[in-house]
Amino acid sequence: MRRQTDADILADLLAIHAAPGLPVADLSAGHRRLWTRPLLEQYRPIFVDREPSKRPDVVGDWNQQHLYFQPATQGTELWDPPQISGAGDTGIIGGRFGGWGERYGTTAPHLKAPTSIIDLFVPFLESAWGSLVPQRGTLIVKMADEVKASLLRWQPYYLWLIAKSRGWHDCDRRERERSQLPHNQTYTQRHIRRPISHWLVFHNFAGCPGSGIVRQRRCDGCGQLFPLSRPDRRTCSDRCRQRLSRIERERSSTKRDRRRSL
Numbered sequence: 001m002r003r004q005t006d007a008d009i010l011a012d013l014l015a016i017h018a019a020p021g022l023p024v025a026d027l028s029a030g031h032r033r034l035w036t037r038p039l040l041e042q043y044r045p046i047f048v049d050r051e052p053s054k055r056p057d058v059v060g061d062w063n064q065q066h067l068y069f070q071p072a073t074q075g076t077e078l079w080d081p082p083q084i085s086g087a088g089d090t091g092i093i094g095g096r097f098g099g100w101g102e103r104y105g106t107t108a109p110h111l112k113a114p115t116s117i118i119d120l121f122v123p124f125l126e127s128a129w130g131s132l133v134p135q136r137g138t139l140i141v142k143m144a145d146e147v148k149a150s151l152l153r154w155q156p157y158y159l160w161l162i163a164k165s166r167g168w169h170d171c172d173r174r175e176r177e178r179s180q181l182p183h184n185q186t187y188t189q190r191h192i193r194r195p196i197s198h199w200l201v202f203h204n205f206a207g208c209p210g211s212g213i214v215r216q217r218r219c220d221g222c223g224q225l226f227p228l229s230r231p232d233r234r235t236c237s238d239r240c241r242q243r244l245s246r247i248e249r250e251r252s253s254t255k256r257d258r259r260r261s262l
Contacts, residue, residue: 019209022075156198172201
């Protein structure tokens with residue numbers, strides 16, 4: 001069985017939770033690695049990034065959405081911020097060897113705080129609240145954890161706590177296990193590495209504006225896909241049901257004739 005990717009999870013969360021007909025914005029566009037071609041064609045997201053070199057639709061800061069979005073105009077926002085802070089300009093993680101500084105923006109001055117990326121949560125949540133359509137807004141966040149100064153920072157859980165304290169409704173959660181480098185045994189290991197990406201879904205009201213995923217099955221009569229109204233349904237229409245019933249009666253009759261001829 002194929003392991004589920006971040007793009008697969010994003011596709012499911014958008015289908016289940018995004019309000020139909022409202023704009024979708026990616027506030028941390030980067031290299032757009034979370035977006036597959038079908039998702040791009042279906043949702044046509046607005047890409048926002050502070051780096052013009054990434055060629056976003058909007059060059060801007062995710063904490064200042066009021067400068068480029070009209071209030072209460074966005075239906076769904078995706079936020080995939082850097083997962084670590086203070087990576088360094090020349091170190092293995094932040095520099096040219098690991099490449100995380102360029103990929104995730106972890107060398108930016110505002111991520112040099114002594115704590116962690118938890119400092120980013122409050123200003124972003126305030127900015128996103130003002131941009132989302134009231135009673136229909138969806139916020140999808142991808143978050144991981146980090147160990148900094150020998151302390152586990154509990155970043156996904158602090159995000160949940162801070163969002164709840166500021167009026168966000170928690171609606172869904174998904175986890176994906178990702179590949180993880182083995183621990184370097186030349187150093188003392190203080191914590192078990194966290195090979196988990198957390199996906200959290202919030203709304204700006206106590207409900208869910210999404211239409212959900214319509215489950216489909218292939219009709220036993222004509223072979224076409226049709227939406228399920230109940231789990232035991234096998235055909236898409238009365239015509240196909242009658243056709244299938246006729247075929248099954250003929251098969252039963254043929255089997256009986258064969259048994260009698262023996």
